[in-house]
Structures are given as C-alpha cells and as structure tokens.
Amino acid sequence: MHVGTASRALNPAQSGLVNPATRARVVECAARLGYRPNAVAQSLRNGTTSTVGVVVADLANPYFVQLIRGIEAEARPHGVMPLVVETHDDSETLERVVTRLIANRIDSLIVSAAHMTDEPFIAAIEAQVPTILAVRTFLDTGPGKGVTDRRREVLQDDAQGARIAAEHLIGLGHRRIAQLRGDPTISSFVGRSRGYLEAIAAAPGVCDVSTDDIAGTSTIAEGRRIARRLLVEGPARDRPTAIFAHNDLMALGAIDAVDELGLSCPEDVSVVGYNDAPLIDHAAPPLSTVRLPSWEIGRHSARLALSGDDAESSVPVRIMLTPEFVVRSSTTAPPARLRDAGA
Amino acid sequence: MHVGTASRALNPAQSGLVNPATRARVVECAARLGYRPNAVAQSLRNGTTSTVGVVVADLANPYFVQLIRGIEAEARPHGVMPLVVETHDDSETLERVVTRLIANRIDSLIVSAAHMTDEPFIAAIEAQVPTILAVRTFLDTGPGKGVTDRRREVLQDDAQGARIAAEHLIGLGHRRIAQLRGDPTISSFVGRSRGYLEAIAAAPGVCDVSTDDIAGTSTIAEGRRIARRLLVEGPARDRPTAIFAHNDLMALGAIDAVDELGLSCPEDVSVVGYNDAPLIDHAAPPLSTVRLPSWEIGRHSARLALSGDDAESSVPVRIMLTPEFVVRSSTTAPPARLRDAGA
DNA sequence: TTGAAAGCGGTACCAG
C-alpha cells in the first residue's frame, strides 16, 4: 500500500477511485498516527496555497477588523485562510508586506491600505496576482477610465457619506461649517472632502470655513490640533458652529478641543465623525457619524478574490456600497445668537 | 551558470562562496526578471517557514492588537511573518485554526485565546510545535507544578491588577463593592476574581456584594445586565457603591446601567475596568482602569517563540509582567449618606 | 484498483 494510494484515499475528490477497504485502512492509519498532509508540499505541488493576502492600514481601527471578518466569513467555507498584515499607512511597509505575501504565493490579494501615490506599485502587483482594492482606490481609474481599467474594487460612497453628514448639519440650521480633512493621498478622504463641499455649495447661505490645514494622520491628536485652530483663529463671528471630521478619531479630538476652550459639544459646536467605530456611541457625547458597511465590503472583496479569475481574464468590477448616517448626541441646532448672526 | 550558483549568489549567507563577478550577474538578472524565490519551495526544502502562528481571542479588542504589534516588532527583524487568526473565544474555532496553522508548518505558535478547558488540546499541540501561551494560561501548571511543566508563558499579574483596583476603591472609602466577573474558564478572570477577593478580605469592614451571576461574554451588554441586577435587587442599603468590572467593556455596560437607573457615575456608583482599551479615556466618564503591558507581552512572547528551542529541549519559562492602575473620572468617594451608613 | 515515477522550485552536498 503506497503513498499514491494514500494520497487518493485521503483526498475527498479522488477517494472514489480507491477500494473502500483500503481506503478505510488508510483513513484509520492516518487517524492513528495523527497524520496531517503538509500544506507546504501540497502548495508546491498544486501551485496554489489556499490563502488570500489581506493588507489593511491599521488593525487598531475596528473598522478594518470588520472588513477582515467579512473576508473570513466568505473565505472559510472555501478552505481559504486570510493572511492579515497591516501597513500603518506607510507605503514602504505596504511594498514590503505585499512582496512578502507574493513570495509566499498567496492565491489572491485584498488591499485596503493604498494611498493614491501607491498606484504604480499596485498596478505592478495586479499583473502578478489577482488583486482587489477594498475601501480605498485611485482616482479616475474606474471602469473605462484610463489604462488600468481591469481593476476590481469594492468601495463605499465617500462623497455621499460626506454629503449626508453635511446635509444633516445644514438641516439643523448651521451656516458656518468646517471640515477636518484627512490625508489627501487617501481616496476616501478625497471623496469625503468633495461630497462635503458639494453639499455646502448646494445650500444657499451656508459657507465652508475650514482651514487649509490637513491632518497628517487621522488621529485624535490631529483632530484636536486643527479644531483648536478653527475655534481660536479669526474673529469669533467667522468661527464654525459645526465640524465634519473625516473620521471618528479626529471627531473625538475636535470634541476635546471644544471642551478645552470652555465651549461645549453640541451646544456650542456640533461635531460629526465618519466610520461609526465601536465604542464611539459611548463617547462624551455619543458621536453622530456615518456608518459604512465594512463587513459587507469584506465579503464582497473576498467573493471577487476567490472567484478564480486571474489577473488577465478578469473583468473590471466596481462595487459601490452605500453609507448610512447615524444620529447621536454630538449634533444639534447652533446657538440662537449665532444662528441669527449668520442669517 | 546554473541554478545552484544562482541560489548561492542570492543567499546572503552563502554569497561569499561565489565569484563577485558571477554574483553581480546573477543579482542583475534576478532584478531584471523580477525574480522572487518561491517561499513555498524554500519552506519545503528548508523545513522551516519563517512564520509564527498568532492566535488571539478577538481582534476587535484593541488589547490584542497591541499584543500582535509587539510580536511583529520582535519578529520582523528576524524575517519572520506573524500569521494572525482569531477564535472569537470559541474552542472549536481554536482547534480548527491551530490545526490549520500546523498544517501550514508554522515554526512556532503564540496562543492568547486559551480557555482552561483547552488544556488537553494545547498540551497536544505543545508536543508538535514550540508554543508560547500569552496572557492566558491554565491553573496550577507553572514551573514545577504538574506534568506539563515544560510550558512557556508570558503573563501579566491579574491578581495583582485586581488587587490594586480594589484597593483603590477601598481607599476612596467604599465599603460595599461588587465585581463583574468574566468567563471563569479564562485564567485571566480567575486571577482577577481572586485578587479582588483577597483585597476585600484584607480590608476590615469592607464587604463583597457581588451576585454569583457571571458574564457569558465580556461585553457591554453583559456588563449592563449584571450591573442592573446588582443595583436593583435587594434592599438599597446592600447595594454596591463601587463596581470592579473584569474588563473595560463590561465597565462601560455597568456605567450604562447606572445611567439608566437614574443614578450617576461616579457620584452614586464608582466603576473600574481592566485593560485600558484605546478610546476608553474618551468614555463618559473617562474610565479608571488597569493598564496591562500588552505590547511588551507580545514582544516577550515572540522572543521566546523565536528562541529556537524546540518543544523537547525547551526549558519552562513563566514571564510575569506587572499591570498599572490608571485613575480617571469614573471613581470617587462614595456618597456621604451611604458612607455613614456603611461605617 | 494500485504501484511506479516524475516533478513542483528551491537548497546543499559532493565532485571537479
């Protein structure tokens, strides 16, 4: 009884070709000896590893964890294991980890960590391994636009999310609003900025009083720093009564700044975030924010990744999911005196 | 010029054995063709994968993310890639993912997801691959205790953390204190419970008024549920003026319960958590909690994992790190009337 | 239905 037979007996797809008796014997032996096929050898022989690389910007951002779980939910029934790595939003790290994943012969790759400046690198990668962009993409490279139109991506509509956030503030009566912009090399923040400005432009009498100071990192500290500038500089009558932060962390920082200046949120300044991070509903005050369907984005990404199209044969896809506004307590109508002044 | 030579030229450890000229030529060709050694083939040949399996209970718990980053920091300089998976605290999932990791021939394994009931399984795994237990362990299996005393583990002192938390409350004048216990099959919670009870026992006039209701999962919802029982059942004069929750999430739930009952934290009820999760300092109110050095635990774990001892030759190690109390605004002296009543 | 053997892509030993 030899190795070929054993291999067949243990492989469900081939075990029909082997005598039930021998098969039973093989199975029994395997169980007794605790035999586990060496996945490394299988990978080498089969040319496939049953793994999918998952590159996220920041594991500490619970948003990405949901994305990973969506991927895992789709991948597991296929026996595919996600290999998760983070980049800390650093391009060098991105290149390093993706290179390593490819050396490890992942079957496909899901990237949710790209900066727009990473386009050339990602384009090169797409030629090597089936790749899906999740959440973040590059501008003007959708289906039919530009040379890299074989790209497959799963996004949520940042512009729309920002628009509904801004419209919420406008609807409450705010007339001077500012945004706290995240890194402009990240497509999400570009989209949010655009949607916000569109909503402002569409509302008569409402003006954008943002600074041109952009957050280096999308953290509490940066949100706090920029919000302080907004609330301290210039004549009081030009200061915003509402702030749209490009993510929840910066929103938290903005609230800190409001508090520290002896003002309060939402009475003096309303604040909106983006992401609906876990625990953010327990912030002081509970944050109004934009919820995006990260788990679903993960699932769709994995579905595309596992669909077996290789980089050559794949048809371009852009799946766009819709965010949703969550009203909590960090937003309300502006103070009456300011509202009158603004009208 | 043939494959063996190329292999040597590309391997830093052997490239000395090859003529600098040929070597340069090889390197140049490799670069031009974008050659990357197939890590799968290398692994098969070398019998080593340069990967470490990292099994955590819950990626959404930022505590584990810090652990992972500590591991990564130690592993990267060695060219070792962490393979991260989560179990959602489910034993079946634990067995499934660990089995998969072993099939993939990880060089070592770090487990931070074990329940005490997983002891037999983990013991079996330890015979197959060098294994480190991080944060969670089994009881009475330290060096010299019991048959499995080759175990290597990196822990923090849960009993001490709980003790300093309880002593903080006692020092503020609380006399009726309750704990919100987490899953008793998880060693961390056993240790915390023990430390808490020791501190109470050591303080004359202070009594433990906990229910015997234990959280099924260490979540906000469970914390809220049990805290409600504590604050609603029995005569008012027996209710706790302070609650020690076994983790931050349950503490948040307890604060929710306090609010919902028309009481307030910390004026009526003080609440302490455990872990010092990110954002917890922005909760309402900012939570007093026990901070544990998760990053350091990760680093130590990885150091042991990479130390090259195989399961046979390894010497048992237990590294115990010290937690630290963080005072914020969720704790204060008990209300005067209750304090008098209790005295 | 089973055995024999080739080969996945490297590495390392040995001979030259």
Add this chain to the structure above:
DNA sequence: CTGGTACCGCTTTCAA
C-alpha cells in the same frame, strides 16, 4: 568557485 544531483512531501499521470 561552479556544475551535477538528490531530495523536501505531495499529487497525478501512466502502466500494470
């Protein structure tokens, strides 16, 4: 210093 070759563990084709 370089070329030839065996082999890591498994799958699969081909023959028997």
